Amino acid sequence: MIVTIIGLGLIGGSIAIDLKKSGYADKIIGVDHSQINGEFAKQIGFVDEIQTLQDSISESQLIILAIPADGAVKVLPEILNRIDEQVVTDVCSTKGPLKEVIKNHPKRDQVVLAHPMAGTEFSGPWAAKQGLFDGKACILCDLEENNGDAVQTVIELYENLNMRLLEMGSEEHDVHAAYVSHISHISSFALALTVLEKEKDEKRIFDLASGGFDSTVRLAKSNADMWSPIFRQNKENILQVLDTYIEELNDFKKAIEFDDSERVHQKIKEANRIKKVLS
Amino acid sequence: MIVTIIGLGLIGGSIAIDLKKSGYADKIIGVDHSQINGEFAKQIGFVDEIQTLQDSISESQLIILAIPADGAVKVLPEILNRIDEQVVTDVCSTKGPLKEVIKNHPKRDQVVLAHPMAGTEFSGPWAAKQGLFDGKACILCDLEENNGDAVQTVIELYENLNMRLLEMGSEEHDVHAAYVSHISHISSFALALTVLEKEKDEKRIFDLASGGFDSTVRLAKSNADMWSPIFRQNKENILQVLDTYIEELNDFKKAIEFDDSERVHQKIKEANRIKKVLS
Numbered sequence: 001m002i003v004t005i006i007g008l009g010l011i012g013g014s015i016a017i018d019l020k021k022s023g024y025a026d027k028i029i030g031v032d033h034s035q036i037n038g039e040f041a042k043q044i045g046f047v048d049e050i051q052t053l054q055d056s057i058s059e060s061q062l063i064i065l066a067i068p069a070d071g072a073v074k075v076l077p078e079i080l081n082r083i084d085e086q087v088v089t090d091v092c093s094t095k096g097p098l099k100e101v102i103k104n105h106p107k108r109d110q111v112v113l114a115h116p117m118a119g120t121e122f123s124g125p126w127a128a129k130q131g132l133f134d135g136k137a138c139i140l141c142d143l144e145e146n147n148g149d150a151v152q153t154v155i156e157l158y159e160n161l162n163m164r165l166l167e168m169g170s171e172e173h174d175v176h177a178a179y180v181s182h183i184s185h186i187s188s189f190a191l192a193l194t195v196l197e198k199e200k201d202e203k204r205i206f207d208l209a210s211g212g213f214d215s216t217v218r219l220a221k222s223n224a225d226m227w228s229p230i231f232r233q234n235k236e237n238i239l240q241v242l243d244t245y246i247e248e249l250n251d252f253k254k255a256i257e258f259d260d261s262e263r264v265h266q267k268i269k270e271a272n273r274i275k276k277v278l279s
Numbered sequence: 280m281i282v283t284i285i286g287l288g289l290i291g292g293s294i295a296i297d298l299k300k301s302g303y304a305d306k307i308i309g310v311d312h313s314q315i316n317g318e319f320a321k322q323i324g325f326v327d328e329i330q331t332l333q334d335s336i337s338e339s340q341l342i343i344l345a346i347p348a349d350g351a352v353k354v355l356p357e358i359l360n361r362i363d364e365q366v367v368t369d370v371c372s373t374k375g376p377l378k379e380v381i382k383n384h385p386k387r388d389q390v391v392l393a394h395p396m397a398g399t400e401f402s403g404p405w406a407a408k409q410g411l412f413d414g415k416a417c418i419l420c421d422l423e424e425n426n427g428d429a430v431q432t433v434i435e436l437y438e439n440l441n442m443r444l445l446e447m448g449s450e451e452h453d454v455h456a457a458y459v460s461h462i463s464h465i466s467s468f469a470l471a472l473t474v475l476e477k478e479k480d481e482k483r484i485f486d487l488a489s490g491g492f493d494s495t496v497r498l499a500k501s502n503a504d505m506w507s508p509i510f511r512q513n514k515e516n517i518l519q520v521l522d523t524y525i526e527e528l529n530d531f532k533k534a535i536e537f538d539d540s541e542r543v544h545q546k547i548k549e550a551n552r553i554k555k556v557l558s
Binding site: 188205209212241250 | 396398416418443445455456458459460462463464465466467468469470471473474475476477478481483484485486487488491492493494495496497498499500501503508510511514517518520521522523524525527528529531532535536540543544546547548549550551552553554555557
């Protein structure tokens with residue numbers, strides 16, 4: 001299989017590493033608007049060649065679009081305009097806008113919308129690593145829009161990355177993503193800003209940050225170019241979750257303010273139910 | 280050195296393990312109101328004996344109070360009423376109320392208020408582990424209230440646990456603790472509640488939770504008996520931080536609501552400064 005990966009960042013680079021290792025890809029062509037990223041990926045051996053978008057499409061059988069969500073809605077229709085029999089997939093954290101821009105395209109059935117739910121707070125090809133996707137969930141969306149060959153190709157792709165496959169509609173995906181991923185990031189960004197604002201003497205934060213703080217703000221290191229478009233694209237769902245989250249915080253605040261320790265205790269016990277959900 | 284540890288949970292148990300290993304303690308006496316905790320600690324070898332509070336005090340040279348903050352403010356004055364030359368220290372996450380209840384006690388100079396900033400989201404003696412404190416910060420408070428022997432004993436204690444020692448006043452400690460520890464826990468509890476409320480089908484959360492969500496809600500597994508008193512005791516500081524945190528979230532919300540991607544991008548970039556602070 002000849003695979004083109006467009007976008008050689010954390011996700012694209014990590015996919016390249018594992019597809020080479022598993023033998024799924026006979027050849028990987030890399031495309032990146034950053035010359036530095038491209039050269040790094042080639043030198044380190046993630047990809048066999050760096051090509052232009054146009055050249056890479058004609059040579060490959062599978063095209064993986066691994067760029068931020070705002071770029072993806074622009075580039076995906078362009079790719080569809082150029083393909084013949086190729087299968088295309090993406091890795092975006094939001095699905096609604098992508099679904100919308102391709103809905104009437106004659107090649108729609110060749111694009112499998114996918115969200116491999118893995119990542120770290122780091123970005124760029126230098127952050128790419130082997131086994132990033134191992135055992136994680138990958139959501140395939142709106143498969144009823146696809147032809148069987150496209151679905152089969154993309155299932156094999158993600159099985160090669162050793163992911164657990166799930167299927168749902170784009171709308172359902174975007175709601176769930178707001179709850180289990182997007183709100184975590186906003187929560188963490190806001191926490192970092194709160195603490196940075198207060199603790200002007202940054203050395204002290206470092207001195208005092210125990211494991212707890214560190215894990216809660218880990219996501220606040222995440223890349224602005226990636227996350228800003230996600231928040232815009234999944235706006236409606238995120239605003240709804242944010243409202244609930246702020247309500248929960250206000251409820252905590254009120255309980256603490258009125259010395260209602262019983263209520264605080266009860267809320268913590270309820271929150272503890274997350275233990276049963278996450279191992 | 281004969282050491283008494285009152286409270287054989289995660290913190291008390293982990294202290295016992297490391298003090299035995301380092302040879303600092305020749306004998307460790309355990310005190311716990313739960314017979315099960317005590318028997319477990321003795322059987323597994325954390326402690327040499329289980330005694331009553333009264334008996335343990337007369338036999339030991341150093342007493343470590345490792346119970347939740349609400350219990351500590353009651354038990355600490357009782358301990359002071361019974362000691363002769365013994366040195367006493369605690370491990371509480373809030374310092375103001377403890378300082379207050381002992382301020383006029385004739386043995387005040389023998390109590391060194393300390394906060395070893397380490398922990399996990401688990402609790403009980405079965406959660407205790409070796410090396411929990413290794414390299415973490417320990418704050419010693421109000422040392423001007425102490426006699427030199429007491430300070431020396433407690434410094435040696437925490438150096439034996441391989442902690443980095445810092446010194447500050449109780450008031451300053453409680454402000455910093457609100458920022459770098461207490462707010463992280465509230466943020467995490469509220470996030471867990473938000474997601475649990477929405478995702479009634481809990482299996483789906485498990486399927487979808489990627490590394491990000493998992494780390495952000497990790498602290499939501501924390502023990503209600505421990506955290507509810509902390510929020511009450513550090514109420515004023517926590518309410519102030521909560522206000523700032525909710526303002527930050529509302530600011531994010533407004534920027535997303537009005538499609539102000541530039542503002543969102545800028546806020547994320549500012550939050551990213553946490554990278555420089557935490558490695």
